[in-house]
């Protein structure tokens with residue numbers, strides 16, 4: 001089984017219900033973010049912090065203290081983060097269905113340099129985002145979770161080389177690798193011309209990224225297990241995602 005799916009499968013059912021609830025309405029306008037904690041081999045999430053339309057800021061120590069007080073999770077159980085990208089102006093933007101350069105830059109550098117710097121050598125991230133689907137002729141929005149694994153330094157450096165052949169992965173810094181916001185408020189390409197969408201797709205091709213659908217009425221999840229294959233991301237003109245194969249697995253609880 002691909003490592004991204006193994007990571008998803010560790011979520012307790014109660015955590016998936018919570019993830020769904022944060023995206024039911026609030027995803028319409030604000031980002032949210034929680035820590036992912038591991039207890040007895042299962043993943044749970046802490047209290048969600050709310051941000052703005054395209055930004056969220058938290059203080060890690062304070063946030064963990066709140067999770068300890070309200071849910072009993074401590075720093076030693078803390079593993080990863082999960083956050084939600086909302087609609088913007090009531091619309092779906094394909095770029096927000098991926099991790100942004102800001103979501104990835106620190107983690108990329110930490111894993112890449114883990115051999116020298118002593119940072120984490122493996123990082124997993126989760127982002128929840130709205131996705132439009134056609135259901136019996138009606139336009140409906142389902143929420144999906146993208147799971148991304150940085151398994152080790154060598155794998156992410158290779159994925160960067162394959163997806164962005166013009167970039168030297170070892171020269172990417174927080175300053176040069178992060179997309180900028182122009183004076184018009186729109187996102188502009190970073191100085192090193194790293195296409196982070198293509199980088200994510202490359203990790204998908206090698207089994208380290210995938211998508212899950214979380215939907216259904218209360219007490220029922222519909223999950224799909226997706227392998228992103230031969231997808232294609234084009235920066236700037238919007239992103240065309242081709243050839244995504246979605247397998248639906250309906251799971252009912254009594």
Ligand SMILES: [Zn+2]
Pocket residue numbers: 083085099100103127
């Ligand atoms: Zn994000």
